[in-house]
Amino acid sequence: MAQLQRVSSRCLHCVPAEIEEMLHPSLMRPVVSSSIAGVVPESDKEGGANGGAGGSYTRNVSLSMAPETRARAIEDRLSRTMMVPKAMHSLTKLYRTGPGPSSSHTMGPTRAAQRFKARNPDCKYFVVTLYGSLALTGRGHLTDKAIINTLKPGETKIIWDYVKVWERHTNAMKFQALDGPDGKVVDEYMAYSVGGGAIVDDSSRGGAPNTPEGEVYEVYKVHSMREVLQWTEKEGKPMWQFVYENEGEKIDGFLRDIWTTMKDCINRGLFATGVLPGGLNLRRRANAMYLKSRRMQPVFARNIRLFSYALAVSEENANSGIVVTAPTCGACGVVPAVLRWTSEMMENTEEEIIHALAVAGLFGNIAKTNASISGAEVGCQGEVGVACAMAAAACCQLMGGSPAQIEHAAEMALEHHLGLNCCPVEGLVQIPCIDRNAHAATRAVDCAEFALAMDGKHMISYDEVVLAMKLSGLDMGAEYKETSLGGLSVTYNLEEQQEQAEKAKEEERVKKMEAEIAQLRAEKK
Ligand code: SF4
Numbered sequence: 288m289a290q291l292q293r294v295s296s297r298c299l300h301c302v303p304a305e306i307e308e309m310l311h312p313s314l315m316r317p318v319v320s321s322s323i324a325g326v327v328p329e330s331d332k333e334g335g336a337n338g339g340a341g342g343s344y345t346r347n348v349s350l351s352m353a354p355e356t357r358a359r360a361i362e363d364r365l366s367r368t369m370m371v372p373k374a375m376h377s378l379t380k381l382y383r384t385g386p387g388p389s390s391s392h393t394m395g396p397t398r399a400a401q402r403f404k405a406r407n408p409d410c411k412y413f414v415v416t417l418y419g420s421l422a423l424t425g426r427g428h429l430t431d432k433a434i435i436n437t438l439k440p441g442e443t444k445i446i447w448d449y450v451k452v453w454e455r456h457t458n459a460m461k462f463q464a465l466d467g468p469d470g471k472v473v474d475e476y477m478a479y480s481v482g483g484g485a486i487v488d489d490s491s492r493g494g495a496p497n498t499p500e501g502e503v504y505e506v507y508k509v510h511s512m513r514e515v516l517q518w519t520e521k522e523g524k525p526m527w528q529f530v531y532e533n534e535g536e537k538i539d540g541f542l543r544d545i546w547t548t549m550k551d552c553i554n555r556g557l558f559a560t561g562v563l564p565g566g567l568n569l570r571r572r573a574n575a576m577y578l579k580s581r582r583m584q585p586v587f588a589r590n591i592r593l594f595s596y597a598l599a600v601s602e603e604n605a606n607s608g609i610v611v612t613a614p615t616c617g618a619c620g621v622v623p624a625v626l627r628w629t630s631e632m633m634e635n636t637e638e639e640i641i642h643a644l645a646v647a648g649l650f651g652n653i654a655k656t657n658a659s660i661s662g663a664e665v666g667c668q669g670e671v672g673v674a675c676a677m678a679a680a681a682c683c684q685l686m687g688g689s690p691a692q693i694e695h696a697a698e699m700a701l702e703h704h705l706g707l708n709c710c711p712v713e714g715l716v717q718i719p720c721i722d723r724n725a726h727a728a729t730r731a732v733d734c735a736e737f738a739l740a741m742d743g744k745h746m747i748s749y750d751e752v753v754l755a756m757k758l759s760g761l762d763m764g765a766e767y768k769e770t771s772l773g774g775l776s777v778t779y780n781l782e783e784q785q786e787q788a789e790k791a792k793e794e795e796r797v798k799k800m801e802a803e804i805a806q807l808r809a810e811k812k
Pocket of ligand 1: 617618709711
């Protein structure tokens with residue numbers, strides 16, 4: 288058990304050798320999986336009751352197959368993974384405001400804890416079991432603290448279950464209310480944090496979050512960019528108007544509040560200094576970068592200023608500051624940075640920025656509906672990749688792009704993030720996350736400029752790249768989906784880890800020798 292405790296704290300590097308056999312097999316091997324776990328959920332076999340596009344599949348396509356067999360296999364695979372037509376939720380369910388550092392690991396669990404507390408307002412003792420990615424990276428992502436604080440003044444015991452993987456979603460939580468310190472369970476609740484701060488539970492309809500009475504989430508009757516483009520063509524209206532016509536005018540006030548929160552976050556982050564919490568000793572760099580950019584020639588300052596805005600937001604996120612999921616906390620720096628930078632360059636009005644935010648949300652929503660925005664499900668392509676697509680679309684809109692050019696910009700931005708893994712060092716949303724936001728911000732601007740220089744015609748559509756992201760996520764090993772069991776999480780500080788392992792081995796050897804000598808002496812006596 289002591290070994291297991293270390294998995295989600297500081298010794299992730301030595302996990303594979305030491306406790307491989309103690310973990311769920313699917314967490315240790317790249318497997319074809321319809322969820323992070325590599326298991327094939329019954330729900331998926333039946334068409335995706337977990338709200339995903341559904342459709343598990345077997346990786347049965349190979350170049351050595353006869354052409355007809357291969358074509359059939361590809362067709363079969365696609366048909367099982369294709370988008371299932373369904374409505375999209377309101378942007379109010381995509382852009383959420385709350386404390387970082389992780390929408391799935393802090394915001395989602397906080398919301399689940401709030402629901403459970405509302406069910407048991409007088410309960411004084413709780414037990415919360417965290418599974419899958421929540422167990423493996425929950426300490427670094429501050430999941431336990433978020434839950435404990437929400438359930439206060441009740442006392443909460445957290446259990447980290449690294450072995451059990453739930454079929455519905457890897458980010459599972461079981462809440463139990465007890466009638467005494469070691470008492471009987473009087474209420475129990477299973478919830479799943481499915482990305483972007485959203486929660487589904489066993490009573491959710493088809494994976495949709497529980498809907499408080501009177502509130503309608505599914506405001507869009509379409510779910511693909513193809514349909515949105517058809518609408519803009521037919522109506523002769525811009526994309527942002529599609530959002531307003533589906534959501535109603537009230538979306539304007541909501542987006543204004545979201546933009547205010549984003550701006551506040553940039554401003555706080557730009558002037559904060561010091562070391563980020565968590566033990567990596569990572570310094571905040573937004574302030575220094577911002578100051579340097581003010582003294583540079585404009586041509587050099589371009590990227591540095593944009594970097595500084597993205598770092599400001601992502602550093603605030605790592606410090607548990609208030610951020611907006613765009614589409615997640617881990618990727619929250621890209622959209623605000625690009626909106627602020629572009630609007631400064633282009634001298635856009637507040638209204639134009641709000642409209643660009645609406646367009647960005649539309650692209651995020653399509654990725655969320657038809658694939659995933661959860662690093663635990665599809666890796667970082669679903670977080671920073673989608674954020675980059677959203678930002679590219681917004682930037683292109685602010686620069687006056689046509690709907691076809693906007694779609695092209697977003698498509699390119701996501702296309703060039705395909706296969707991007709999630710391997711947060713020490714389970715913290717810091718390395719590679721913070722810098723990754725900054726680089727995605729510049730790529731978003733590049734994609735917008737590229738699209739503007741073209742006529743909007745291109746070979747791959749945004750819908751196709753979203754599907755490709757989903758397929759890539761299914762193929763990706765669980766090590767690369769927010770478990771801190773692969774990639775940089777393993778290679779970080781490798782030399783030091785090896786030295787420590789050598790030292791520990793040597794100490795063990797000396798101890799053994801001393802024990803043998805002591806035994807020989809005792810026998811001689
Ligand atoms: S690597 Fe990407 S997906 Fe993973 S925690 Fe960081 S931002 Fe999120």
